[in-house]
Amino acid sequence: MDFEDTKEEAKFRSEVRAWLKANAPTKKELKGLGEIEASKLWQKRKYDAGWACIRWPKEYGGRGGTAIEQVIWNQEEVKLATPGGVFAIGQGMAAPTMMTYATEDQKRRYLPKLASGEEIWCQLFSEPAGGSDLAALRTKAEKVGDEWVINGQKIWTSGAHFSDYAILVTRSDPNVPKHQGLTYFFLSMKSPGVTVKPIKQISGGAHFNEVYFSDVRIPDSQRLGAVGQGWQVALTTLMNERASIGAGGGGVGVTQAMKLAQKLEIDGRPALEDRAIRAKLADWYVQESGLKYTGYRSMTALSRGAIPGPENSIGKLVGAPKNQEMAAFCIDLLEEHGAMWDPNVSEAAGLYQLAYMSSPGLRIAGGTDEIMANIIAERVLGLPQDMRADKGLPFNKVPTGVN
Amino acid sequence: MNFEFSEEQNLLREQARGFLAQACSPGLVRKVLNGQETGDNTLAGKIAEMGWNATVIPEKYDGLGLSYFELCVIAEEMGRAVAPTSFSSSVYLATEALLLAGSAKQKSKWLPKLASGEVRGTFAMAEGPGRTTPKSLNTTFARDKVKGVKAPVADAAVADFAVILVKANGGDGASLVLVDMKSQGVTHEPVAMIDPTRDHAAVSFEGASGELLGEKGSGWTLTQKLLNRAAVLFAWEQVGGADAALEQAKNYAMGRYAFGRPIASYQAIKHKLAHMYVKNTLARSNCYYGAWALATSAKELPLAAATARVAAIHAYEFASREDIQTHGGMGFTWEFDCQFHYRRSRLLSVNIGSLGQWQDKLVDAYLSANGASNAA
Numbered sequence: 001m002d003f004e005d006t007k008e009e010a011k012f013r014s015e016v017r018a019w020l021k022a023n024a025p026t027k028k029e030l031k032g033l034g035e036i037e038a039s040k041l042w043q044k045r046k047y048d049a050g051w052a053c054i055r056w057p058k059e060y061g062g063r064g065g066t067a068i069e070q071v072i073w074n075q076e077e078v079k080l081a082t083p084g085g086v087f088a089i090g091q092g093m094a095a096p097t098m099m100t101y102a103t104e105d106q107k108r109r110y111l112p113k114l115a116s117g118e119e120i121w122c123q124l125f126s127e128p129a130g131g132s133d134l135a136a137l138r139t140k141a142e143k144v145g146d147e148w149v150i151n152g153q154k155i156w157t158s159g160a161h162f163s164d165y166a167i168l169v170t171r172s173d174p175n176v177p178k179h180q181g182l183t184y185f186f187l188s189m190k191s192p193g194v195t196v197k198p199i200k201q202i203s204g205g206a207h208f209n210e211v212y213f214s215d216v217r218i219p220d221s222q223r224l225g226a227v228g229q230g231w232q233v234a235l236t237t238l239m240n241e242r243a244s245i246g247a248g249g250g251g252v253g254v255t256q257a258m259k260l261a262q263k264l265e266i267d268g269r270p271a272l273e274d275r276a277i278r279a280k281l282a283d284w285y286v287q288e289s290g291l292k293y294t295g296y297r298s299m300t301a302l303s304r305g306a307i308p309g310p311e312n313s314i315g316k317l318v319g320a321p322k323n324q325e326m327a328a329f330c331i332d333l334l335e336e337h338g339a340m341w342d343p344n345v346s347e348a349a350g351l352y353q354l355a356y357m358s359s360p361g362l363r364i365a366g367g368t369d370e371i372m373a374n375i376i377a378e379r380v381l382g383l384p385q386d387m388r389a390d391k392g393l394p395f396n397k398v399p400t401g402v403n
Numbered sequence: 404m405n406f407e408f409s410e411e412q413n414l415l416r417e418q419a420r421g422f423l424a425q426a427c428s429p430g431l432v433r434k435v436l437n438g439q440e441t442g443d444n445t446l447a448g449k450i451a452e453m454g455w456n457a458t459v460i461p462e463k464y465d466g467l468g469l470s471y472f473e474l475c476v477i478a479e480e481m482g483r484a485v486a487p488t489s490f491s492s493s494v495y496l497a498t499e500a501l502l503l504a505g506s507a508k509q510k511s512k513w514l515p516k517l518a519s520g521e522v523r524g525t526f527a528m529a530e531g532p533g534r535t536t537p538k539s540l541n542t543t544f545a546r547d548k549v550k551g552v553k554a555p556v557a558d559a560a561v562a563d564f565a566v567i568l569v570k571a572n573g574g575d576g577a578s579l580v581l582v583d584m585k586s587q588g589v590t591h592e593p594v595a596m597i598d599p600t601r602d603h604a605a606v607s608f609e610g611a612s613g614e615l616l617g618e619k620g621s622g623w624t625l626t627q628k629l630l631n632r633a634a635v636l637f638a639w640e641q642v643g644g645a646d647a648a649l650e651q652a653k654n655y656a657m658g659r660y661a662f663g664r665p666i667a668s669y670q671a672i673k674h675k676l677a678h679m680y681v682k683n684t685l686a687r688s689n690c691y692y693g694a695w696a697l698a699t700s701a702k703e704l705p706l707a708a709a710t711a712r713v714a715a716i717h718a719y720e721f722a723s724r725e726d727i728q729t730h731g732g733m734g735f736t737w738e739f740d741c742q743f744h745y746r747r748s749r750l751l752s753v754n755i756g757s758l759g760q761w762q763d764k765l766v767d768a769y770l771s772a773n774g775a776s777n778a779a
Contacts, residue, residue, distance in 0.1 A: 001472060001695050002405050282762035285769060286714040290685030293692045296406040303404045314681045376680055377673035381653055384668040
């Protein structure tokens with residue numbers, strides 16, 4: 001047991017480092033650019049040099065590399081805090097779905113532009129009536145000639161306001177049980193009849209949107225999978241979603257909390273000397289460390305050309321609530337001062353307050369804590385699915401509520 | 404990245420699991436619990452025949468000279484089987500103390516016999532309620548004679564020698580002393596334990612002859628080093644136990660029906676088991692790191708050991724409590740085996756220092772690894 005790269009991995013890592021060192025965008029280059037412009041600039045540079053989407057086949061704009069090479073790339077790039085989050089959904093979820101279900105011509109048309117960052121994609125899945133119970137979605141798709149006509153509403157769509165394309169799940173037949181009546185498409189976000197409305201979050205940001213469809217027309221050629229097979233296609237997307245939403249960056253970690261507890265005092269002594277404070281920090285350290293070494297175990301499997309075990313499925317369920325607890329803890333350490341959320345006055349320019357106000361979203365996005373626990377129970381431990389009141393019922397006979 | 408046990412180590416795990424399924428069945432644990440059998444009657448001998456006592460003892464002392472990875476693998480399986488025997492006290496503590504601080508003469512005298520299983524040792528630290536510190540110690544060592552009472556001492560009745568922590572003037576305030584348990588002035592009385600499958604005693608030393616293990620006045624420092632090493636091994640036992648408790652709870656939940664369906668289909672139970680899995684996985688991954696630090700004598704050992712230990716305490720405590728909860732009333736009966744884990748997890752949580760102590764050590768180790776100078 002060791003932490004060393006194999007010879008090939010070490011060689012790859014040093015190439016990556018050298019290239020990143022020579023090519024990562026400087027602060028000067030990025031000055032004045034918005035998040036999207038900055039992300040596009042960097043993504044195009046990686047693409048042109050053959051470093052974008054390491055695992056994708058070359059003909060679709062990737063590098064034709066291995067899973068472990070992608071991990072090594074990520075490890076090196078993350079150190080540099082480069083821009084690029086806007087591509088996560090397109091490259092991480094839309095692309096694997098396109099690779100599995102799109103025609104060869106479509107793959108050659110769309111995937112390279114996803115890899116180069118020229119086109120940004122979003123994911124039109126959740127609905128007001130279909131969140132954790134995603135398959136309860138209602139957005140209607142009707143076949144008219146060679147086209148489908150879409151009416152309805154999506155919600156929680158990250159990045160819809162700056163996306164060029166989207167993947168979409170619709171209800172094409174309400175007369176059959178819910179999982180059987182779904183059909184999956186991709187479409188241009190510029191299609192007539194698509195309206196995007198941002199949703200303001202409790203953190204003040206607006207990363208999500210509502211997306212409305214009013215007689216939006218999609219050619220049948222942009223259907224992914226067979227009519228009525230939308231659920232199977234969506235599962236491909238969701239498997240990749242869970243792999244790409246990690247422990248949730250941008251939050252509060254043990255490093256910051258330890259420093260804060262060293263700096264602040266309780267009864268004239270550093271707060272870190274207080275046993276109750278230490279106990280909490282130790283427990284969070286154990287969680288961070290446990291996730292880190294769980295990741296190393298998965299990476300070892302990849303390095304050996306094996307499929308990682310299910311252990312990585314714990315990441316979001318551990319990371320998201322921990323982030324919330326740690327943010328609250330840091331605000332508590334600050335006492336009344338911690339209630340102020342003003343970048344000019346607050347400790348760490350308001351990091352703890354922002355983390356606290358953002359953390360409820362992390363516990364919900366991409367599968368709530370409860371859904372993640374269900375996934376571990378059912379897929380990892382093999383426990384039975386919950387009994388469902390809608391089982392076997394045609395979708396239009398399923399009871400609905402007022403919320 | 405090669406953060407995984409080797410093929411050979413995985414084979415050893417399979418072999419150990421198979422062996423313990425035979426030699427240390429739940430039936431045996433129950434017999435020991437009921438006082439109809441002692442784990443040291445037959446099981447200890449069979450384990451010695453397997454050579455496990457000799458795992459990390461160097462070949463020049465007739466040991467196998469294997470790495471700590473192998474011992475971690477064995478520890479996990481001992482934990483899974485809730486083995487009711489004197490392995491941990493003799494192998495993780497007494498043998499380790501000799502390897503850490505023994506003179507050439509002490510090593511030559513004891514290690515070969517420890518390797519063969521002919522003798523067993525134990526380690527005695529606690530004296531009364533609360534944390535043991537150099538200041539709390541009342542046991543003394545003067546003119547080569549030990550005076551004092553230690554309790555609880557694991558496996559005192561079968562141990563051939565004990566390494567005991569005594570008060571010292573000067574140095575770090577304590578010394579380690581090796582006492583032959585057959586010497587004049589050593590008496591032991593069994594004490595009833597929360598986990599009766601592990602024998603413990605109160606041991607009185609009334610002027611018993613002893614000899615220093617390591618320098619006089621270095622006992623506290625040596626003990627911390629010893630406990631860091633033992634913590635990784637105990638943590639592996641805890642992880643093994645935690646996984647066994649999860650399996651037990653899962654199997655019961657799948658077969659138990661309420662309101663016309665398996666209770667394993669209710670989210671209240673599913674989430675409980677999922678959270679067990681989460682804690683067990685965190686503990687296991689931290690134990691991997693602990694195993695690496697122990698096996699490579701890494702300078703990170705204090706942090707890695709504390710991290711493994713804290714994670715493993717949380718995992719086994721949670722799993723053993725929620726195992727009973729999942730079983731409902733039956734889990735609370737003497738007839739069911741849930742109590743094995745409930746008892747063992749509590750014993751393991753305190754036997755080399757409680758959760759609070761290890762959380763404390765973790766923060767200290769973190770600060771020293773990450774430059775405490777930033778503190779001020």
